[in-house]
Amino acid sequence: MARDTLHGIPPPPPRNSARTAAASPVAAGAGRAEAVLARLAEADPDPKAGFDRTDPFRLLVTVLLSAQSTGPTVSRIAEALFARVRDPAGMLDLGEARIAEIIRPVGLGPSKARNIVKLSATLISAFGGAVPRSSAEMRRLPGIGRKSAEVTANFAFHEPVIAVDTHVFRVSNRIPLAPGATVDAVANGLAMAVPERFKDGAHIWLFRHGRDTCTARKPACMRCPVADLCAWPGKEV
Template sequence: MTSPKRTRRLSRSDVDAIFGAFSAANPEPKGELDYVNPFTLLVAVVLSAQATDVGVNKATGPLFAIADTPEKMVALGLETIEAHIRTIGLFRTKARNVLALSERLIAEFGSEVPQTREALESLPGVGRKTANVVLNIAFGQPTIAVDTHLFRVGNRTGLAPGKTPLAVELGLEKIVPDRYRRHAHHWLILHGRYVCKARKPECWHCLIAEWCRFEPKTPPPKGTLPLEGDLPGEEP
């Protein structure tokens, strides 16, 4: 059996062109989780593991209306938290983590969400990806959070081929120009979610197709006219 062909990395000029295209199409990309402050963002990201942002937002709207601080979340208690997030996968484990991290924030961080990856990762239910999302969105740090979409895009396009999420993250940190680092992970996640899809990437309206190493490019369905590349705002 022959080993799979390794994707060739992109040149620095190609990388610059890719992020320039993303920036021109969507200068201020936003995450799709609803939140009202760093604490609720942290909770939302913890709840989003193996769940859709849409599903999380449906559950957290009512929850955050009554518990937008660690103290209010602790006051709700485990059963009430579970009742609010019951529609989210693994809700019992996630409810325990939300309660425990709220208690830790009160006891060890003055009820404030910490602004370092190490401190965030010390909280229950918080891994590197969650920490990177919070640092980027809440505090404007140029971190790169690698989810399943970004991992796929990093490998498929040749931007940062890697066997693990950490390898892709570190690869992107090396090649993404500084002026694009703040929004890089949002552009790549949205691109993977809406265009560079897992089963059938929509190459016919991909705005970075001319630089992407993925072959063969997926043709449009019969009767579909090629569209000018963009970053759609919602699931087609």
């Protein structure tokens, strides 16, 4: 499958992996979520290969930059920004105006620059300059919502939370795994439906599945590794 940037985070080095789609009976409810994640995990057993090297502060800022922007652009701009700074203190020294100038290509530059400065100041005053390890604490930071906090906590600290972006939201409602009308409803449903052993990698598996296979307009049902587990009425068979 394609290995482009994930929330603006540079992809890990390519690795060889055999994609398998072993047959299994159709599951329902929480059992379906377990069966789907087991199948995706079998095809991609090490979804976070290379991501453990990511600095938590850089990751947090990169995810903030990724709102309403494409991954490759965010990755390039994050690289330019962090070529100049390394930590929250450095970000404050760089200043809001200069940050806004550097990040302009990602869109919403002024508001994002303002939040980067504010969250940097909060990290210094409330957390000794370090990114807190829990998503609940991260959500206290300016400009950091639930998805940004959970992506960062999961990738940087392996907190067993499942961030819900547009891909995860679509897959969760379509198969369905944890149907819901809002991001919070889907995130809460996934937290209950997904077994603990799959929670660390669930966001990446579902993100990649939605991006590469279960796409919005033309889902590739004929090559989907979990097609037999999917109850979507529009499924191509």
